[in-house]
Amino acid sequence: MTLDISAIRRQFPILDQELIYLDSAATAQKPQIVIDALKEFYAKKNANVHRGMHGLAEQATTAYENARTSVQKFINAASPEEIIFTKSCTESINLVANSYSSRREGVRGRGSVVLSLLEHHSNIVPWMMCGAHLHWINIDEYGNTRLEQLDTYLKQENIELVAITGQSNVLGTRPPLKEIIQKAHAAGAYVLVDAAQLVAHHQVNVQELDCDFLAFSAHKLYGPTGIGVLYGKRELLEKMPPFIGGGMMIKEATQTGFTPADIPQKFEGGTPPIAQAIGLAAALEWLEQFAWKDIEEHEHALLKHAEHILKNIDGLKILPACHPEPDEGRHAQDVMVRRAHHDMERSGCLSFVLDKVHPHDLTDILGEQGICLRAGHHCAMPLHKRLNIPASTRVSFGIYNTIQEIDILADAIQHAQKILQ
Amino acid sequence: MDLYAENILDHYRHPRHKLPLPKEAPPPTGEPACRTGRDQGGGVVIHHESNPACGDELTIRFGIKDDHIHNPSWDGTGCAISQAAMSMLAEEFENISIDSAAALTPKQIFDLLGVPISPRRLKCALLGLHALKNALHIHYGEPLQVWTQTVSGAVDEI
Numbered sequence: 001m002t003l004d005i006s007a008i009r010r011q012f013p014i015l016d017q018e019l020i021y022l023d024s025a026a027t028a029q030k031p032q033i034v035i036d037a038l039k040e041f042y043a044k045k046n047a048n049v050h051r052g053m054h055g056l057a058e059q060a061t062t063a064y065e066n067a068r069t070s071v072q073k074f075i076n077a078a079s080p081e082e083i084i085f086t087k088s089c090t091e092s093i094n095l096v097a098n099s100y101s102s103r104r105e106g107v108r109g110r111g112s113v114v115l116s117l118l119e120h121h122s123n124i125v126p127w128m129m130c131g132a133h134l135h136w137i138n139i140d141e142y143g144n145t146r147l148e149q150l151d152t153y154l155k156q157e158n159i160e161l162v163a164i165t166g167q168s169n170v171l172g173t174r175p176p177l178k179e180i181i182q183k184a185h186a187a188g189a190y191v192l193v194d195a196a197q198l199v200a201h202h203q204v205n206v207q208e209l210d211c212d213f214l215a216f217s218a219h220k221l222y223g224p225t226g227i228g229v230l231y232g233k234r235e236l237l238e239k240m241p242p243f244i245g246g247g248m249m250i251k252e253a254t255q256t257g258f259t260p261a262d263i264p265q266k267f268e269g270g271t272p273p274i275a276q277a278i279g280l281a282a283a284l285e286w287l288e289q290f291a292w293k294d295i296e297e298h299e300h301a302l303l304k305h306a307e308h309i310l311k312n313i314d315g316l317k318i319l320p321a322c323h324p325e326p327d328e329g330r331h332a333q334d335v336m337v338r339r340a341h342h343d344m345e346r347s348g349c350l351s352f353v354l355d356k357v358h359p360h361d362l363t364d365i366l367g368e369q370g371i372c373l374r375a376g377h378h379c380a381m382p383l384h385k386r387l388n389i390p391a392s393t394r395v396s397f398g399i400y401n402t403i404q405e406i407d408i409l410a411d412a413i414q415h416a417q418k419i420l421q
Numbered sequence: 422m423d424l425y426a427e428n429i430l431d432h433y434r435h436p437r438h439k440l441p442l443p444k445e446a447p448p449p450t451g452e453p454a455c456r457t458g459r460d461q462g463g464g465v466v467i468h469h470e471s472n473p474a475c476g477d478e479l480t481i482r483f484g485i486k487d488d489h490i491h492n493p494s495w496d497g498t499g500c501a502i503s504q505a506a507m508s509m510l511a512e513e514f515e516n517i518s519i520d521s522a523a524a525l526t527p528k529q530i531f532d533l534l535g536v537p538i539s540p541r542r543l544k545c546a547l548l549g550l551h552a553l554k555n556a557l558h559i560h561y562g563e564p565l566q567v568w569t570q571t572v573s574g575a576v577d578e579i
Contacts, residue, residue: 364542376476
């Protein structure tokens with residue numbers, strides 16, 4: 001069944017104006033049902049969780065814990081305790097990196113983390129801050145991760161963890177997670193998946209993937225800002241030290257010390273994002289009325305149309321648009337075979353550069369016409385350095401976008417080009 | 422009024438005082454690339470600033486002769502607003518006293534540009550001024566100023 005996009009759009013109040021929103025990779029818009037869930041909680045059910053005996057507190061606690069179960073089901077985790085609520089995807093990754101650096105009973109302190117050049121700063125900087133030695137997986141000229149480099153790194157004995165994005169927030173490419181996870185596990189390394197982008201565009205099944213950790217946020221998933229999710233395998237979470245100290249994360253505190261609570265509360269010090277968890281559950285429930293196959297087909301059609309129409313604009317280059325690194329020439333034949341079979345698959349977004357037009361000027365002019373695109377390095381400076389560009393312009397999609405919007409965008413880009421060139 | 426007015430685009434397409442400056446090993450923001458003192462009749466100050474939010478970069482270079490700015494030049498990459506504002510600023514501060522240069526205000530930059538600058542483009546418009554101010558701080562041996570000091574008061578002007 002194909003999606004009824006007009007009906008979907010009517011559920012997003014913000015779209016009821018002259019607006020072409022092509023920045024869902026930054027944050028997705030919210031359907032009315034999510035906005036109502038937040039309002040309803042604050043208007044009628046607001047109380048702190050796990051703290052009071054009164055009826056409101058009980059209701060709030062039940063709703064908050066139900067949200068945890070919704071997330072568990074959404075990503076098919078084995079149990080709700082494996083779902084930790086944080087404030088953001090970034091905090092989720094920092095939580096794991098902190099355990100890594102603490103070198104206590106947490107994740108083993110082997111010393112090295114493997115990353116890819118596709119990573120967002122939120123999956124780079126926490127590993128730098130925790131003092132890990134970093135190994136970078138490069139990309140080829142199609143924006144695919146060069147897995148032979150992963151193989152090389154994994155042969156070294158000190159690889160603790162592979163931190164990999166499920167979907168690039170710039171190129172839209174998707175590293176082969178299952179293969180990466182299998183390789184890492186075979187070498188005794190853990191895998192953390194940054195699913196911030198992936199989770200809004202494809203079904204994620206953590207048990208099938210067998211990843212050790214997976215992080216994402218609600219706001220790119222049509223839910224509210226202020227809440228992130230960390231999935232972790234129970235046996236790992238149980239061994240990891242707490243992250244943020246405070247209320248709720250202890251079993252017992254004395255004048256000389258404390259005993260941490262069991263998971264998941266161990267990692268949820270302080271009043272958690274209660275309304276946001278309820279909003280996230282509403283977003284998941286809303287999203288689950290659609291089949292993933294239908295969402296994927298719709299977004300695939302948008303991307304293919306965008307690729308087709310944008311690449312015909314004079315001076316516009318869709319990324320990666322980079323050359324192979326010199327050492328890639330050694331498998332010339334292999335590269336040719338890959339090229340012959342290659343139909344670059346993007347998901348969620350594409351980015352481009354335009355000759356003689358800086359992304360900020362372009363998006364400023366587009367913005368004046370109500371067309372919202374992101375410009376800059378998209379928090380992926382190492383990737384932009386690899387592509388040898390300071391900045392790019394990104395078009396990213398949500399379930400509510402249409403082919404017509406892309407046509408209007410293409411005309412507007414050409415208009416801006418005339419002004420600036 | 423249109424942000425991309427003809428005078429802005431003219432400076433963007435034909436930047437004044439723009440010269441290739443050494444690119445290798447750009448210094449971290451806030452550190453002088455090189456500096457000579459006031460000996461030999463005046464020093465040459467080179468200073469690099471970037472706007473990390475968008476990747477715009479400017480390197481500014483000028484001599485100081487008899488307490489006046491002498492032979493200014495700059496190099497950089499970035500959006501039309503940042504590059505045009507730098508080009509206009511370089512014309513403006515050529516041969517003025519270093520005291521006058523140190524007293525330049527955001528409003529003077531906005532007046533040069535002659536178009537309304539929205540808050541989201543503030544740093545684009547003021548990157549050149551920020552680089553000039555910090556180049557002068559280096560000359561005076563003073564601590565560098567941060568962005569909030571450069572833009573202070575500017576929001577009321579726009």
